[in-house]
Amino acid sequence: MGRVLSVDIGSTWTKAAVLELAGDASSVIEQAEVPTTQEDLSCGFAMLLRRLLHIPEDAPLERIRPGIPVYVSSSAKGGLSIAAIGVVPELTVSVARLAAASAGGRITAHYAYGLSSAQVLELEAAHPDIVLLCGGTDGGNESYVLRNARALASSSLEAVILYAGNAALADQVRSLLGGKRLVVTENAMPGVGVLNIEPARAAIRTVFLERIVGGRGLEKVRGLCAAEPKPTPLAVYELVQAVGGGDWLLIDMGGATTDVYSHCPAFRGEEGTVLRGLEEPVLMRTVEGDLGMRVSAEAAAEIGRGYIRRRLAEENVPADCFASWVKRAAATPTVLSCSGEEGVCDGILAEACLYHALMRHAGTVEETWTPGGKVRVQRGKDLRLVRWIAASGGWLARCASPAPLLRALAAARGDSGGRSLLPAAPSILADSRHIVPVLGNVAAIHPQGAAALAERILEIPDGG
Numbered sequence: 346m347g348r349v350l351s352v353d354i355g356s357t358w359t360k361a362a363v364l365e366l367a368g369d370a371s372s373v374i375e376q377a378e379v380p381t382t383q384e385d386l387s388c389g390f391a392m393l394l395r396r397l398l399h400i401p402e403d404a405p406l407e408r409i410r411p412g413i414p415v416y417v418s419s420s421a422k423g424g425l426s427i428a429a430i431g432v433v434p435e436l437t438v439s440v441a442r443l444a445a446a447s448a449g450g451r452i453t454a455h456y457a458y459g460l461s462s463a464q465v466l467e468l469e470a471a472h473p474d475i476v477l478l479c480g481g482t483d484g485g486n487e488s489y490v491l492r493n494a495r496a497l498a499s500s501s502l503e504a505v506i507l508y509a510g511n512a513a514l515a516d517q518v519r520s521l522l523g524g525k526r527l528v529v530t531e532n533a534m535p536g537v538g539v540l541n542i543e544p545a546r547a548a549i550r551t552v553f554l555e556r557i558v559g560g561r562g563l564e565k566v567r568g569l570c571a572a573e574p575k576p577t578p579l580a581v582y583e584l585v586q587a588v589g590g591g592d593w594l595l596i597d598m599g600g601a602t603t604d605v606y607s608h609c610p611a612f613r614g615e616e617g618t619v620l621r622g623l624e625e626p627v628l629m630r631t632v633e634g635d636l637g638m639r640v641s642a643e644a645a646a647e648i649g650r651g652y653i654r655r656r657l658a659e660e661n662v663p664a665d666c667f668a669s670w671v672k673r674a675a676a677t678p679t680v681l682s683c684s685g686e687e688g689v690c691d692g693i694l695a696e697a698c699l700y701h702a703l704m705r706h707a708g709t710v711e712e713t714w715t716p717g718g719k720v721r722v723q724r725g726k727d728l729r730l731v732r733w734i735a736a737s738g739g740w741l742a743r744c745a746s747p748a749p750l751l752r753a754l755a756a757a758r759g760d761s762g763g764r765s766l767l768p769a770a771p772s773i774l775a776d777s778r779h780i781v782p783v784l785g786n787v788a789a790i791h792p793q794g795a796a797a798l799a800e801r802i803l804e805i806p807d808g809g
Contacts, residue, residue, distance in 0.1 A: 649697025
C-alpha cells in the first residue's frame, strides 16, 4: 500500500507515526508524541504533522499538504457516556456493552424494567451522551419499552436517544420521542439469545463523529484525513481482530479510561459447568470510564481505595502523599511521575486500575445445587487459559517491568476467592513504543501490515 501517516489523539497524549505498509515487511519509519492540546485538539495534531513530515514549525495547518494518506483516531473525551435501559437486567447490560464494544462508548449507567421518577432524575443529573433504549424481542414485551419511552419523553434529557428494541414498537417510540434527538435502529436482540449488535454500533459511531470530531478543533483535521476519524477503541479493536490468534488480552490504560480487549472463547464447556446469560463473543472489549491515570485519577482512587490502602502499607507510603499525587495528576494530565514516592504512588494507582478493570472483564463461576446435583454456574467470560497479556497505554507503555500488572492480577485472583475466571499464568508483553492505537488506525485498510507490525513490536509468540 505504501507510506501513510497515522495519528491517535488521546485524552492525555497525541501519538503519530509514519508507517510503510508492505505486508509482512511493513515498518515504522518515524514516530513522535506530544501532550494533547485539550482546548484545540488540532494544535497537537499539527505539531506532529510538521515534525514527522519535516516542514517548517510555523506552517499553518490549513496550508499543510501531507502528500501521503492520513488516518486519525481519537479518544480525547474518554469516549461517549452511554446509559442503557432495558427489560431483563443481565441482558440489558450484556447487549449494551456489546453494542458499545468498538464504537467509542462506555456504559456509565444501566436500568431494567420500568424507569422510576428517581431514576429519571439520576439520568438527568448524569448528562449521558447517549441513552440506549432497548428491550423486548421483536413482537415481545411492549409495556416496559413504552413506559420508558414516555418517561424519557417527559424528561429534560438532551442526550441522543438510540432505540434498538422491539421493532414492532418503532413507530410508537418515534411518536412518543418526537421532541427528542431520536435515532431508531434495528433491534439489538430480535429473538431470545439472538444478537444483532452492528446497527446499534454503527449508530453510536455516527454520534461519536458528531460529538467528538465535531468539536474542539477536530473539524479542522477532518479535511486532511483519507477516511473518517474513528474512535480509538474501534481502532484498537480492529488491530486485535487483525492479529487474531487465541487466548490473549490487550490492556490499553490511558488517562481517562482503562480498556480491556480479550481474544479467546468465552465458554469452554467443561463438564459440570453451565452458562447463564448471553455467551460473550471471542473478541470482546470492556471500557472503564472511572479507571484512568489522569483525567479519571480521583475516581480511580476512590474505586480502588481498598487495594490502594493495602499497597500503601506494604510500600510504607503515607496516605496523604498518595492523595496529594492523585490531586496533582488529575489537575495536570500531562504530568509524568518521577522516582521516589511520586513514582510509587503512580504505580499503585495504575495497579488499582488494572485490578478493577481485569475483575470487571472476567466472568465468574460459583457452585450451586440443582435437582440433578451440584453444578458450576458461569456468568461472563472465562479468561483462565489466556496465555499472554499485551500492556499498552501511557503508563503501561513506559513501565519497564511486568511486576505491577502481575501483582494486580494475583491480588484480584486472591480476593475473588476463586470466583473470578481470571488468567491463571499469563506472560506479559509491553507496548514499549506506545504505538498500538496508531497501528489500529490502519488495521481495517491493511490488516496484514498492521498485524505484522504489532506482532514484531510486542514480540507476540508464533501462533498468537
